[in-house]
Amino acid sequence: MQIADRMEGFSPFYVMELLQRAKQLELAGREIIHMEVGEPDFPSPASVIEAGARKIQTGEIKYTAAAGLPELRNKIAEYYQQQYAVNIPAERIFITPGASGAFLLALGVSLNPGEAIIMADPCYPCNHNFVRFFGGHAKLIPVSATTKYHLTADLIKQHWQDKTCGVVIASPSNPTGTVIAEEELKKAIAQVNHYHGCFYSDEIYHGLVYEPPANSALQYSDDVFVINSFSKYFSMTGWRIGWLVVPEKFIDAVERMAQNIFISTPSHSQYAALHAFTEKNLQELERRKELFKDRRDFLYDHLLRLGFVIPVKPEGAFYIYADCSRFTNDSYQFAKDLLEQQGVAVTPGKDFGNNDANCYIRFAYTASIAKIAVAIEKLEQFLTR
Amino acid sequence: MQIADRMEGFSPFYVMELLQRAKQLELAGREIIHMEVGEPDFPSPASVIEAGARKIQTGEIKYTAAAGLPELRNKIAEYYQQQYAVNIPAERIFITPGASGAFLLALGVSLNPGEAIIMADPCYPCNHNFVRFFGGHAKLIPVSATTKYHLTADLIKQHWQDKTCGVVIASPSNPTGTVIAEEELKKAIAQVNHYHGCFYSDEIYHGLVYEPPANSALQYSDDVFVINSFSKYFSMTGWRIGWLVVPEKFIDAVERMAQNIFISTPSHSQYAALHAFTEKNLQELERRKELFKDRRDFLYDHLLRLGFVIPVKPEGAFYIYADCSRFTNDSYQFAKDLLEQQGVAVTPGKDFGNNDANCYIRFAYTASIAKIAVAIEKLEQFLTR
Numbered sequence: 055m056q057i058a059d060r061m062e063g064f065s066p067f068y069v070m071e072l073l074q075r076a077k078q079l080e081l082a083g084r085e086i087i088h089m090e091v092g093e094p095d096f097p098s099p100a101s102v103i104e105a106g107a108r109k110i111q112t113g114e115i116k117y118t119a120a121a122g123l124p125e126l127r128n129k130i131a132e133y134y135q136q137q138y139a140v141n142i143p144a145e146r147i148f149i150t151p152g153a154s155g156a157f158l159l160a161l162g163v164s165l166n167p168g169e170a171i172i173m174a175d176p177c178y179p180c181n182h183n184f185v186r187f188f189g190g191h192a193k194l195i196p197v198s199a200t201t202k203y204h205l206t207a208d209l210i211k212q213h214w215q216d217k218t219c220g221v222v223i224a225s226p227s228n229p230t231g232t233v234i235a236e237e238e239l240k241k242a243i244a245q246v247n248h249y250h251g252c253f254y255s256d257e258i259y260h261g262l263v264y265e266p267p268a269n270s271a272l273q274y275s276d277d278v279f280v281i282n283s284f285s286k287y288f289s290m291t292g293w294r295i296g297w298l299v300v301p302e303k304f305i306d307a308v309e310r311m312a313q314n315i316f317i318s319t320p321s322h323s324q325y326a327a328l329h330a331f332t333e334k335n336l337q338e339l340e341r342r343k344e345l346f347k348d349r350r351d352f353l354y355d356h357l358l359r360l361g362f363v364i365p366v367k368p369e370g371a372f373y374i375y376a377d378c379s380r381f382t383n384d385s386y387q388f389a390k391d392l393l394e395q396q397g398v399a400v401t402p403g404k405d406f407g408n409n410d411a412n413c414y415i416r417f418a419y420t421a422s423i424a425k426i427a428v429a430i431e432k433l434e435q436f437l438t439r
Numbered sequence: 440m441q442i443a444d445r446m447e448g449f450s451p452f453y454v455m456e457l458l459q460r461a462k463q464l465e466l467a468g469r470e471i472i473h474m475e476v477g478e479p480d481f482p483s484p485a486s487v488i489e490a491g492a493r494k495i496q497t498g499e500i501k502y503t504a505a506a507g508l509p510e511l512r513n514k515i516a517e518y519y520q521q522q523y524a525v526n527i528p529a530e531r532i533f534i535t536p537g538a539s540g541a542f543l544l545a546l547g548v549s550l551n552p553g554e555a556i557i558m559a560d561p562c563y564p565c566n567h568n569f570v571r572f573f574g575g576h577a578k579l580i581p582v583s584a585t586t587k588y589h590l591t592a593d594l595i596k597q598h599w600q601d602k603t604c605g606v607v608i609a610s611p612s613n614p615t616g617t618v619i620a621e622e623e624l625k626k627a628i629a630q631v632n633h634y635h636g637c638f639y640s641d642e643i644y645h646g647l648v649y650e651p652p653a654n655s656a657l658q659y660s661d662d663v664f665v666i667n668s669f670s671k672y673f674s675m676t677g678w679r680i681g682w683l684v685v686p687e688k689f690i691d692a693v694e695r696m697a698q699n700i701f702i703s704t705p706s707h708s709q710y711a712a713l714h715a716f717t718e719k720n721l722q723e724l725e726r727r728k729e730l731f732k733d734r735r736d737f738l739y740d741h742l743l744r745l746g747f748v749i750p751v752k753p754e755g756a757f758y759i760y761a762d763c764s765r766f767t768n769d770s771y772q773f774a775k776d777l778l779e780q781q782g783v784a785v786t787p788g789k790d791f792g793n794n795d796a797n798c799y800i801r802f803a804y805t806a807s808i809a810k811i812a813v814a815i816e817k818l819e820q821f822l823t824r
Contacts (some may be wrong), residue, residue, distance in 0.1 A: 055549065055635055055636065055637050055687060056551075056604075056663060057548060057688070057689065058547065058550055058692075058693050059551050059697070060547070060551075061548060064692075064695045066695055067698055070698070092505070093501055093502055097497075097499050098500050103495055103496060106495045106707070110483075110491045110711075111488060112482075112483025113483050113485075114482060114677075115676070115678050116478055116676055116677045117676050117677065133479060135577070151536055151705075153702070154699075154700055154701055154702055157699060162442065162443065162445070162572065163442060163443055163446060164441065164442065164443050166443050166445075167442055167552055167574055169444075179699075180700075180702075183700075184700070187696075190576060192623055213495045250440060251440070279777075287463070290500065291501055291502050291822075292500035292501045292703070292705065293500050293707065294701075294702075294704070294705045303440060304442065307446045307449075310446065310449045311446070311449065312573075313452055313455070314449060314539075314564075314568040314569070315565075315572065316537075316574070316679075317679075318677070318679070319679070321677030321679065322680040322707065341568065366594060377529065408624055423509075
């Protein structure tokens with residue numbers, strides 16, 4: 055019995071060690087403020103809860119079509135019309151077990167072993183692990199504040215090689231919260247289309263953008279994969295439901311792969327998600343977005359005051375990626391000490407790549423302002439210890 | 440944009456075409472008897488429904504640990520103790536999005552591209568498509584009534600080569616419903632252990648075995664992967680929840696892979712499944728098993744009467760794999776005609792491999808005896824047309 059080679063490239067989540075330690079401390083009676091968790095602290099929307107419970111009470115939680123409930127695919131098509139004024143045929147929309155499932159399908163149908171996918175460093179670590187999963191090579195391109203921590207058409211041009219299959223752009227970015235500029239997104243897609251490569255647009259933080267709303271890759275091309283999810287904006291993490299929009303050419307392949315590797319997405323989650331788009335619900339979600347914005351402003355101001363450097367003010371998601379080089383050049387140790395001494399849990403930069411990662415910390419503002427205020431106090435004590 | 444090479448090997452499900460046609464006919468007002476569906480016709484257990492709805496109503500449907508709820512892992516460990524008298528540490532048990540998720544993890548951590556996995560033909564088609572998913576080669580070994588449609592130690596020996604990584608045995612088998620004899624299972628595992636290969640035991644139809652209960656691979660070795668699910672015996676298909684037991688050596692790799700490719704299994708399903716093991720529920724499931732047994736007996740007798748050949752009486756799952764060579768040598772066309780002319784949907788043998796598949800039909804007795812009786816009448820009319 056051997057462990058498969060692909061596991062070598064699978065980076066662990068360093069934050070997991072912190073999480074385990076946090077749990078130990080909590081069991082021992084310490085209060086921990088969690089600013090490491092990438093999940094909204096709000097409950098799932100009332101209309102979704104009600105519909106989910108109602109569906110379960112029927113007892114008829116059966117397989118659905120592999121591509122998802124036709125009604126839900128239609129609802130998402132309508133949502134694209136409303137949000138981005140684009141017409142996406144429902145046949146191109148696949149319901150998936152979270153954005154994770156969407157990434158599995160998108161790369162599974164398009165990436166061959168030995169091929170490379172270009173992505174920004176820093177980025178969400180699962181994205182490059184998915185590439186390794188299929189025997190591909192994740193080409194991590196260091197990005198900086200100059201490009202708002204996003205890839206550009208020029209960077210893509212510079213790094214595209216024979217074996218390059220495509221490009222992932224995640225906007226708003228996890229961990230930086232920055233949104234790619236419309237022009238840049240357009241140019242990047244055009245560049246990848248020019249190479250006849252695959253453009254994978256990770257849009258799972260769409261909806262959680264504070265100033266002008268983010269643009270979808272679908273506004274500029276039909277030849278893109280778009281990954282999205284009910285987890286973040288819709289506060290439905292544990293339901294494990296997301297979606298994938300695919301170029302027409304891939305419809306049949308995605309359908310076959312979904313049948314085989316998932317059978318179907320949880321059906322109670324699908325029936326519940328049908329009720330995610332009510333006007334009342336969307337109003338509540340917009341209200342929550344405003345709360346996230348207030349938290350961002352609060353946290354941003356205080357981090358700057360304490361001496362962290364944040365070269366681009368994040369415009370979305372619920373993260374601030376802060377340069378802590380004034381205090382340490384080992385942000386992992388910094389995070390461990392902060393947890394141990396002050397009970398504040400954050401995520402070290404090294405979970406997001408190699409690009410100066412030891413000088414960065416990701417703060418998630420998935421806690422109330424009251425809690426964030428306490429965390430700031432504790433952080434201040436920690437820094438002036 | 441290219442479609443990845445792995446998709447070439449992904450066989451479609453031929454039954455899907457039948458299903459689509461069945462839906463058309465139903466929309467046009469025809470009544471269809473479904474004997475093609477691999478999903479129990481019973482609702483999910485009352486205790487599970489209640490717990491699932493209660494959990495949803497809290498609104499707190501958040502990510503869980505990637506390996507699953509510790510309480511649920513413990514419950515499954517207890518269940519192994521009760522059912523098979525084996526001690527499995529909960530750390531070796533991973534909660535997965537259905538048996539599909541369990542297979543993804545098991546092969547993902549142990550199979551390298553270019554390596555082969557031996558499995559029986561006929562077998563469940565997803566199992567070999569999973570192997571292709573990882574760039575492996577599914578070596579399908581024709582099996583017959585002589586070995587109850589299962590692999591044996593001798594067959595494994597005969598087909599094991601340098602590049603062979605492991606063996607899948609699914610018992611009870613889908614499509615044949617046959618259970619591997621205890622001695623044969625033991626010897627097969629010993630043979631694979633001897634080669635230091637991986638033994639993957641697909642036990643998703645355990646619980647649904649009518650005479651002596653099936654033996655788990657875990658009774659004979661700790662160095663096996665066991666795939667199981669709440670879908671079949673527990674009637675929880677749409678909840679998408681199963682589990683994987685892994686050899687100790689693989690715990691860390693499976694954990695890392697699960698974090699990356701799933702984040703977690705649907706959490707409402709996990710909280711619900713905690714209540715699957717109550718005595719009252721298990722009594723109800725045993726009662727359902729008896730109903731399945733009655734259906735098997737009824738269907739078996741009538742199929743034989745009509746001239747189908749069933750060389751081994753199936754002992755579990757809810758399938759009869761019947762030789763229809765007296766009537767046709769194109770069971771796919773037979774299935775299409777049967778649907779069109781009589782409104783009875785069944786699955787053609789070619790969905791399960793190449794081994795004389797055109798002479799076989801799979802009947803699923805996931806319908807009441809009353810419905811099966813009507814199907815038999817219609818089948819009789821069809822055969823004497």
